Amino acid sequence: MITLADISKNFGSTRAVNEISFTVREGETLILLGTSGCGKTTTLKMINRLIEPDSGTISINGQAISREKPEFLRRRIGYVMQNIGLFPHYTVAENIAVVPKLLKWNKEKTRERILELIEKLRLPNDCMNLFPHQLSGGQQQRVGLARALVADPAILLMDEPFGALDNVTRSGIQSEFKALEELKRKTIVMVTHDVQEAFELADRICLMDCGKIVQIGAPKDLLYKPASEFARKFLDSQRLALEFKVVTIKDIWEFLPVNILRGKVNALSATTDVWSAMEILSSTLNDKVQLFSDPETQQTKVINFQELSGAFHSYKQTRSHD
Amino acid sequence: MIEQQQSLWSFITEQADKLLAQTLQHLGLTFISLLLAIAIGLPLGILIARRGKLAGSVLGVAGVLQTIPSIALLGFMIPLLGIGAKPAIVALLIYALLPIIRNTYTGIVGIDRHIIEAANALGMSKTQILFRVELPLAMSVILAGIRTATVINVGVATLASFIAAGGLGEFIFGGISLNNSNMILAGAIPAALLAVILDFLLSRVQKLDFRKLRKVLYLIPLLILLLGGFYLLPATYGSKLKAGFTPEFMGRQDGDLGLKSVYGLEIPTTVISDAVMYKAAYEGELDVISGYSTDGRLKAFGLTILKDDKGIFPPYYAAPIVRQASLDKFSGLEDVLNLLAGKINDSLMTDLNYRTDYLKQTPERVAKDFLIREGLYKSPRNGHAGIVRIGSKIFGEQYILAEMYRMLIKGNTEYDVSTKTGLGGTKICFDALMNDQIDFYPEYTGTGLLVLLQPDPRVAKEIAHDRNRTYSYVKTTFQKKYQIRWLKPIGFNNTYALMMRKKQSEALNVSTITALKKYIDRN
Numbered sequence A: 001m002i003t004l005a006d007i008s009k010n011f012g013s014t015r016a017v018n019e020i021s022f023t024v025r026e027g028e029t030l031i032l033l034g035t036s037g038c039g040k041t042t043t044l045k046m047i048n049r050l051i052e053p054d055s056g057t058i059s060i061n062g063q064a065i066s067r068e069k070p071e072f073l074r075r076r077i078g079y080v081m082q083n084i085g086l087f088p089h090y091t092v093a094e095n096i097a098v099v100p101k102l103l104k105w106n107k108e109k110t111r112e113r114i115l116e117l118i119e120k121l122r123l124p125n126d127c128m129n130l131f132p133h134q135l136s137g138g139q140q141q142r143v144g145l146a147r148a149l150v151a152d153p154a155i156l157l158m159d160e161p162f163g164a165l166d167n168v169t170r171s172g173i174q175s176e177f178k179a180l181e182e183l184k185r186k187t188i189v190m191v192t193h194d195v196q197e198a199f200e201l202a203d204r205i206c207l208m209d210c211g212k213i214v215q216i217g218a219p220k221d222l223l224y225k226p227a228s229e230f231a232r233k234f235l236d237s238q239r240l241a242l243e244f245k246v247v248t249i250k251d252i253w254e255f256l257p258v259n260i261l262r263g264k265v266n267a268l269s270a271t272t273d274v275w276s277a278m279e280i281l282s283s284t285l286n287d288k289v290q291l292f293s294d295p296e297t298q299q300t301k302v303i304n305f306q307e308l309s310g311a312f313h314s315y316k317q318t319r320s321h322d
Numbered sequence B: 001m002i003e004q005q006q007s008l009w010s011f012i013t014e015q016a017d018k019l020l021a022q023t024l025q026h027l028g029l030t031f032i033s034l035l036l037a038i039a040i041g042l043p044l045g046i047l048i049a050r051r052g053k054l055a056g057s058v059l060g061v062a063g064v065l066q067t068i069p070s071i072a073l074l075g076f077m078i079p080l081l082g083i084g085a086k087p088a089i090v091a092l093l094i095y096a097l098l099p100i101i102r103n104t105y106t107g108i109v110g111i112d113r114h115i116i117e118a119a120n121a122l123g124m125s126k127t128q129i130l131f132r133v134e135l136p137l138a139m140s141v142i143l144a145g146i147r148t149a150t151v152i153n154v155g156v157a158t159l160a161s162f163i164a165a166g167g168l169g170e171f172i173f174g175g176i177s178l179n180n181s182n183m184i185l186a187g188a189i190p191a192a193l194l195a196v197i198l199d200f201l202l203s204r205v206q207k208l209d210f211r212k213l214r215k216v217l218y219l220i221p222l223l224i225l226l227l228g229g230f231y232l233l234p235a236t237y238g239s240k241l242k243a244g245f246t247p248e249f250m251g252r253q254d255g256d257l258g259l260k261s262v263y264g265l266e267i268p269t270t271v272i273s274d275a276v277m278y279k280a281a282y283e284g285e286l287d288v289i290s291g292y293s294t295d296g297r298l299k300a301f302g303l304t305i306l307k308d309d310k311g312i313f314p315p316y317y318a319a320p321i322v323r324q325a326s327l328d329k330f331s332g333l334e335d336v337l338n339l340l341a342g343k344i345n346d347s348l349m350t351d352l353n354y355r356t357d358y359l360k361q362t363p364e365r366v367a368k369d370f371l372i373r374e375g376l377y378k379s380p381r382n383g384h385a386g387i388v389r390i391g392s393k394i395f396g397e398q399y400i401l402a403e404m405y406r407m408l409i410k411g412n413t414e415y416d417v418s419t420k421t422g423l424g425g426t427k428i429c430f431d432a433l434m435n436d437q438i439d440f441y442p443e444y445t446g447t448g449l450l451v452l453l454q455p456d457p458r459v460a461k462e463i464a465h466d467r468n469r470t471y472s473y474v475k476t477t478f479q480k481k482y483q484i485r486w487l488k489p490i491g492f493n494n495t496y497a498l499m500m501r502k503k504q505s506e507a508l509n510v511s512t513i514t515a516l517k518k519y520i521d522r523n
Ligand SMILES: Nc1ncnc2c1ncn2[C@@H]1O[C@H](COP(=O)(O)OP(=O)(O)OP(=O)(O)O)[C@@H](O)[C@H]1O
Pocket: A011, A012, A014, A015, A016, A034, A035, A036, A037, A038, A039, A040, A041, A042, A043, A193
C-alpha cells in the first residue's frame, strides 16, 4: 500500500505538484491521467525518490520512504520509463540482470529468471546476447519491463510505458500486459495521458490538472459521475467509445430480450464489456447470435447485434435520467 | 636523392645506439607525462561533470595553459624545477591535460540523461553509476582525448631536449643548427612514426566494442608504465662535474667532437638549449657549458671562459660584408663602415651584449652610448642621396652592430638607411645579400669559412686555426666567388668557448681546457 499525504513539489516558480494525497491499495492498478505538464511524472518519481518532495510524506506499508536509503528503496520498486532507458553497452541479458547483480543473486538464479521473463514477455529466445539497438521499439519496451520485473518487486511504477509505440504494437502489448499473471499481484502506479489506455488498464484513475487531483475513482465513476466541468470535458471527445468499454453485459442485462435457445452456441461471461461483445458479434459467422450467461443468477440469453445495441441505448437513457 | 637516402641510412646505422636511446627516452617522456595527465585529468573531468559550476573555470584554466607556447612553458619550468626530466614531464603533462579533462567532461555530460536516470531508478549508487554506466559510455570520447594528448606529447617531447631531458629533439635541433639534414631526418622520421603509430593503435583501441575494451583497458596502464619505465634518468655520473652543450655544439668538429679527439675530454654531458644553458650553469645544475665568448650572459651569470690551449675553436672575428656593387654605388661607404674597425674587443662586446640581453637596454641606446664614448657619434644629417640597406641576424649583438652602422652612416654621409634586422640565421642573411635585398651585414670569419664556403675539410682544418689566414681566405674567396667584400674586422672574436662558474674555476684551479681534463681524470 502506497500513501501520499499532502505532497507538494516546486521547480523554481513552477508548482509542479500541489498538495496531493492519495492511497494505492495492495494489488491495485492506479493510473495517473492528465494533460501534459500537469505533474504526473513528478508525482511518480517522488514515489521512488528520483525526486524529493518539498513537503508532505510518502509511505509504503506505513513506513516513510524518506527513512530508507534511496538505492535500497529503488531496488525493491520496479520502474519502467517512457524513454525505456536501456543501457546501450549492455546486452539484453545484462540489461535485465542489473538489479539481480545489485542484489548479488547467483548466476544460475539470475539466468533462470531472465529465461522465464523472456518467455513470459514473448521476446525472441535468441535476443539474450543482442544489444538494445538491435531490437524493435516494442521489443525494447518489453526488455524495459523485464528489467523492472526481474526481482519481482511488489510495486511497479510505469511512466507512459507504451507512449513511444505505434497503435497496433501498443494495443498488442497492452492486452498482453493485462493478461500477464505476474502483474496481477502487483501494486501498480502508471502514468498516461491516453484516456483509452487508462480505461483499459486501470482499477482506479487519478485525474490531475495543474498539479492538483481533479478526481480519483473507478473508470465508471469518472464517466458517469464527473466531479467537475474539467473532468467531464476531459472525457467528452471519447465518451461513446469509453462507455462501450466500461459498460458490461451484466449492466444491461435487464434490457436484453429473452430468446429461445436453438442448437449449441458458445457462452460468454456477463462481465464481458459491450465493446468486446460487439466485436465478437460482428465478426462471428454463427448466425450473428451468441449466448451470455450470468454466473450469479445462472440465466442465459441469446442475442444478436441489434438486440445488444438496443439494450445498450436503453441502459444509457436510464443512466442519464439518474 | 638516392645518395641522400643512403647517407641517411648510414647515419642511422652509425648512430643506432643513440637513436634507440633517444627513441626510448622520447617514449618514456611521452608516456610518463601521459600517465600523470590521465591520473589528474580523468578525476578532474569527472568532478566537473558532476559539478557543472566548476566546468567553466577548470576548462578555462586548462585551455589557457594549453596556449602557452611550448618553449615558453619549458622556460617557466626552469626556475621552479631546474633542468632535466622533471620540468619536461611537468610541461608535457600540462599540455596533455586539456584534451583529457575536456573529453572526460564532454563524454560524461553527453550521455543521454535518460540512461543515467534509469541507472538511478534501478538502485545503482553514484560509484556504481560512474563505473558501470558513465565511464563505459564515455570511454570512446575519453580515449579520443587520450589519443589527442598522446600525439601532442610526442610532438612537444621533441622540445624536451632544450632543457636537457633528451628525446629525439636532440637529433632534430642538433641537425637544424648544424644544417645536417640526415641528422634532422634521423630524429624527425622516428618522431613522426611514433606519432602515427601511436595514433593508429589508439584509434583501434577506441573502435573496440565495450566488451573487448574492458580487457584492453586493464592493459593500458600497464603498458604505459612499461613504456614510461624506458625513461631511466642518466643518473650514473662518474665525475662530479656535469657538462651541458647545445645540440649544435654536440655535432661539430670544432665542438664536442674536437673536445673528445683533441683534448680527450670525457665528461658526462646533457644536451640543452642555448636559451637556458647559462642560467643552468649559474644555478649549479651544470658546471661546464658551451657558449659564445662575447655572450652578455657570461657577465650576467658570473661565468669565465676556459682557455682553448690546443686551439680547437676556430676564430670568429666579426666584420661587415658588403656587396661590391653597393660599395661602387655608395661612395665613401667603405670608410664609414671601417670607422668601427678594431674598436670593440671581446670584453667590450660582452659588456654591450650584457646591456641588451640582461639590463634590457635597447640596442639603439647601447649603440649610441658606445659611439658617444668613442667620440664617433655625429648627429644625423638627414640626407636623401640614396638608401643603404643594413641586415642583421636575429640576436642581440647583431642588432647593436646594425644600429651602430646606421648611426655612423647617417652621421657621416648624405645617405638614408633602412635596416632589416632579425633575418633568421646565416643562410637567410646571406641569401638576402646575394639577392640584392640588403647591402651589407656583419658576419663572422669562422662562419664565412665553415658554413658559407665549406671548403674541403683538410683545407678548412689547416687554415681554421689561424685568424689571419682565415680572414684572408674568406676575403679573397668571397670577392672571387660572390663579388662580396669583407671589410676590416671590428676586433672581437665571438667564438665557441667552454665556460665554468668563475668561483668554481678558481676553487678547482681550472682555467684551461687541458686543466679541466686533468681535473676530471684525477677525480
Ligand atoms: N527538472 C525540472 N526542472 C524544472 N521544471 C520541471 C522539472 N521537471 C518538471 N518540471 C515542470 O513541472 C511541471 C510538471 O512536469 P511533469 O514532468 O511532472 O509533467 P507530466 O504531467 O509528466 O507531463 P508530460 O505528460 O508532458 O510528461 C511542468 O510544468 C514541467 O515543466
